[in-house]
Structures are given as C-alpha cells and as structure tokens.
Amino acid sequence: MADSARNGQISRRSWLLAGMAVPLFQARGADSFAVTFDGDSLHVSAPSLHFLSGKPLARLKNGSTVVYLSQLTLFGDAYATVLRRAPVERFVISYDIWADDRFSVTVPGARSANNLSALATELWCLDSLAINAAGLAADRPFWLEFDMGTADQRELSSVVSGPGISLGSLILLLSRKPGLDDPQWRLRAGPLRLADLARTAGRGSRNG
Numbered sequence: 001m002a003d004s005a006r007n008g009q010i011s012r013r014s015w016l017l018a019g020m021a022v023p024l025f026q027a028r029g030a031d032s033f034a035v036t037f038d039g040d041s042l043h044v045s046a047p048s049l050h051f052l053s054g055k056p057l058a059r060l061k062n063g064s065t066v067v068y069l070s071q072l073t074l075f076g077d078a079y080a081t082v083l084r085r086a087p088v089e090r091f092v093i094s095y096d097i098w099a100d101d102r103f104s105v106t107v108p109g110a111r112s113a114n115n116l117s118a119l120a121t122e123l124w125c126l127d128s129l130a131i132n133a134a135g136l137a138a139d140r141p142f143w144l145e146f147d148m149g150t151a152d153q154r155e156l157s158s159v160v161s162g163p164g165i166s167l168g169s170l171i172l173l174l175s176r177k178p179g180l181d182d183p184q185w186r187l188r189a190g191p192l193r194l195a196d197l198a199r200t201a202g203r204g205s206r207n208g
Helices: 002-006 054-061 118-127 153-159 167-175
Strands: 017-020 032-037 041-045 066-075 082-085 089-095 103-107 111-116 130-132 142-151 184-192
Touching: 032 184, 041 066, 041 118, 041 142, 054 066, 054 089, 066 130, 082 130, 089 118, 103 118, 111 118
Parallel strands: none
Antiparallel strands: 017 032, 032 041, 041 130, 066 082, 066 089, 066 142, 089 103, 103 111, 142 184
C-alpha cells in the first residue's frame, strides 16, 4: 500500500466522494459511496456503511450464520436503463464465539477469510465487489447502484437456483420493505465518467 502511494496510486480508503448514500434501512446522512476504476472494472467503497450491526449482528453473536446478498448495477441514465448487472455475490458470515469480536466470511466456492474484525469483514466484502466497465466510453456519463440485504434460509431457497442465483427472486428480496430483522441498503452514485474517476492499480474483474 505504501509503495502504491509512492507511485502515485490512490488507495481504496482515499477514494474520492462520488455520491451520497441512499440506505433503505436506518437513514445515515453522513454515508458516502465512492467509485474507482482500475482500467477494467469499477470498484466501490462505502466507509460509513456498517452492515454488521443491529439484529443481524445479534444473530451472529448468538451462533447463527448470516447471509448477505449484494449486487452492483450499471445504468446508462438516472437509474432507468440497465447497461450491465454484475453477478450476485453471496457473503456467508459467522462469528467466532471463542475470540473477541472476530468473524469469518465466505463467498461459496470462491474465497474466504477468517479472524477478521467487524470493520475488516465489511471492508473485505465490499472489496470483493466489482463490475466490468468494458466498452464504456471514458467520457460517457453513467450511474452505479449498490444493493445489499440479508436473507434467511427460507428466502435463500427461493433465491438460489442450482449453482446460480435467481435474478427475479433477488430483485423481489431487495425490493421488500426492510425491517429490523432483515435490513437492506441501497447506495447510488452518478452521473460519473470513467475519465473523472480515481485510478487504482489493476485488480482484474471479479464480477460481470
């Protein structure tokens, strides 16, 4: 990270403010949603978004596993015309009852991390998200939307279809009225242009 700073790269934690957060659950006026570009994909950061909180956190500390579903969507106008949707990411999080506020998180079939603090878990999840920007002109305006919500096992059975995830069921899940037990978040940024975004070192495209 220090070498990147010396070489003029901008760290993920110092991304430029790209728009205001619009959470569906528990308004947070200070939230921000930032976007950077690595030459291939768009990456996001939301320093004030703390989704390991409330009832989901209580369930984790009681020994339950909590599943978060998240997706990035790229729009060609103000959240009306979809240009691209990244595949849904599923984060399976558990709490280490033998350690002090430590968590494990897994993207099934892909990657995992252990012994993380709550903040490090949140950062790891958002750091796992990206959406391919191939074919998008550097000076073309676009809008980006981030959705995240919790899901219980009953809901997951209707969302997960075979190895993939049902897009229609996911949209219904993330469009439901949020409650204390099933919070949801929607963060938006735009209009943006690739030419104006902070650049990060190449990270490769993990999603769509």
